[in-house]
Amino acid sequence: MTKDVIALTERMPDAPSILAGLLAGGPDLRVETAGEGAVVQLCDAEGRPLISIEVPLLLQIPGEAARLLGSGAELSGDGPVWWVEARAAAGVPQAEQLAGAFAARLTMLLGGRIWPPDAPGTAGAARPVDVSGITAVPAPAAAQPAVDxxxxxxxxxxxxxxxxxxxxxxxxxxxxxxxxxxxxxxxxxxxxxxxxxxxxxxxxxxxxxxxxxxxxxxxxxxxxxxxxxxxxxxxxxxxxxxxxxxxxxxxQDPSVGERQLIVSFRTLHRPTADLVLGGALEAAWQMLTGGPPVSWGTSEPAGLTWSRRQLTELAYERAPRPTWTVAVGTPQRPAIATLRVIRTPEGVEEDITLTVGYGPGEKPALEPLPALADELVARHGLQTMMCQLREARRDLSAPPRFEHPPLPYAFVLGPAEVREAGRDTASMTPLKERPIQLGPSARPGFYYRLGDGDTAESWTALEQLMRHLRGVPPA
Missing domain, CATH: 3.40.50 (Rossmann fold)
Structure with missing residues (x-):
């Protein structure tokens, strides 16, 4: 199995430290680049990769390394951490030692620690790994560095x-x-x-x-x-x-006594010069967790401090291609969101899913949902929103076993969708509870409570609502 070794360093890896790490296999191995220079590879005499090393990633927010690697991965102090990841080629035992020696050399020079701490090659890393006579498995031309x-x-x-x-x-x-x-x-x-x-x-x-x-x-x-x-x-x-x-x-029994609140919504904006993205996500995060997102990035770990301006600049640079990003919260209130920015003929669309985790005895933030919906309708161009509850892990990770599917709790229509369905149709539904009108009266949205989020009856309510809004007669 391919092995990943991660160096978490206290100081920024510079060219001399990276070079010292690359010399873990001695001076005879070849150095190549891949991924338009984003990946450095130590290769055998035939140019086949033994280890692949990605560009160092700065984690500006404490807790992100522990979220992905466990509590033992955190460095002491609250300062930033550099994440340097090395992948050892499959089927070559010495490659794993090379990856460990590379990481060990970095941490010796820059301070920090290695994950996993018992990775082969980390002991005696000052001496080069003996790679005489080894060769890597040829990599297909279409393969990526991560593909085994x-x-x-x-x-x-x-x-x-x-x-x-x-x-x-x-x-x-x-x-x-x-x-x-x-x-x-x-x-x-x-x-x-x-x-x-x-x-x-x-x-x-x-x-x-x-x-x-x-x-x-x-x-x-x-x-x-x-x-x-x-x-x-x-x-x-x-x-x-x-x-x-x-x-x-x-x-196996999936019961964990923990829950997740899942809020998925779409917003649409006019493509003006002063448009700044991320406002809808920030508003939802603030109302449901008490603070803004902590960090974000285009992959995990999400190492950048949350910035709507930087998010907008990235989406602008990539347009008209879509931009996918992830945002992360604090360990005290686990929350993760994915955000996809899409340029459409109608404008700039944000497709967002925010998930918040709750432990046993913690009450999901359901009371703020109508106010959140009103805020999104009035200020952030909300199109639709679905709120769901599920029994699942507080830390928001997914184990390889059955987990109960989410149950709908509330649904929201934005003004454009209300106009399409018809205001009378949108305001008079077969649901037990009357919808809550949102936003300005001239262009309202509506918030529909579907149930308590604990029973499958909420699926029946959602189906009734969808049929009603589409003008389909009751079954």
Whole structure:
């Protein structure tokens, strides 16, 4: 299995320190670049990569390393941390030692610590690793640095971390697989979990989370389907009746006594010169958690201090291509959002999903939802909003077992959608509770309470509401 080794340094890695790390294999290894210079690779004599090292990432906010690697990854103090990640090539034992020695050399020079702390090669890193006679497996021309095996149907990535984040490695691998009509398949041991952004992107693309299991071999960590390697990809296994069994490990009791509030909404803005994005997300975060987002980025870890101006500049530079970003909250109130900015003929659209975690005995922030909806309608061009509750982990990570699906709690229509449905139709519904009118009376929106978020009856209420708004007669 490919091994990742991460150096968390107190000071910025500069050219001399990176060079000292690269000399962990001695002077005979070749240095190459990939990803338009964003990745440095130590290669064997034939130019095949042994380890791939990404550009150092500055984590300006405390807590982001611990969110993804565990509490032991935090450095002492509240200062910034540099995250330097090295991936060792699969099937080459010395490559893992190279990655560990590279990370150890960085931390010796710059201060900090290594994850995992027991990575091979970290002891005696001052001496070069003996790489005489070793060669790496040839990498297909279309492979990304994060990909361990590439076939005509799938790009397979092997991972072993407490939480599998949507790193820039995986973001690039996912983009490449979608463009080449392949499936990204992440293979992990059973103790791993997915970060919320990773889970969201896997569910929205032809991708799969493959979990190793001692009883059935492999299963899908999001659906529980038993998998087999067949026709160059992991695919659902079939029994004699053509059905796919569900792994026993997936059906373990999911009850954790923790909950998540999921708020998904779309906003639309006129593409004016003074447009600043992120206001709707910031307003939602403030009302539901008591403060703004802490950090953001185009991948995980999200190392940048939250800035609407920088977010807008990034989206402007990438237009008309979409821009996908992630925002993260504090450990005291776990919250993660994904935000996608899209340029459409109607204007600039923000597609946002904010998820907030609550522990046993903590009450989800349901009371502010009508006020939040009113704020989004009045000031942020809200189109629609869906609020849901689910029983799931407070830390917002996804384990490889069954989790109850979210239940709808409230739905919101913005002014344009009210006008399309008809104001009388939007204001008079078959629901038990009358909708709450939002925003200016001349162009109102409406907030619809669907239930308590604890029973499946809220799905029935949502279906009734959707049929009513679309003018479909009751079933």
């Amino acid at each position: 095996m590439l076939t005509g149907k799938a790009a397979v990535v092997l991972q072993d971390r407490p939480v599998i984040p949507m790193t820039s490695w995986l973001t690039e691998a996912l983009r490449a697989t979608v463009e080449s009509d392949r499936s990204l398949q992440i293979v992990t041991p059973p103790h791993c979990r997915l970060s919320l952004p990773t889970r969201t992107l896997l569910e929205s693309t032809p991708s799969r989370w493959v979990v190793q299991d001692e009883r059935c071999g492999y299963y899908d960590g999001l659906t529980g389907a038993v998998l087999r390697w067949q026709d160059d990809a992991f695919s659902p296994a079939r029994d004699e009746n053509g059905r796919t069994p569900v792994a026993d490990a997936f059906t």
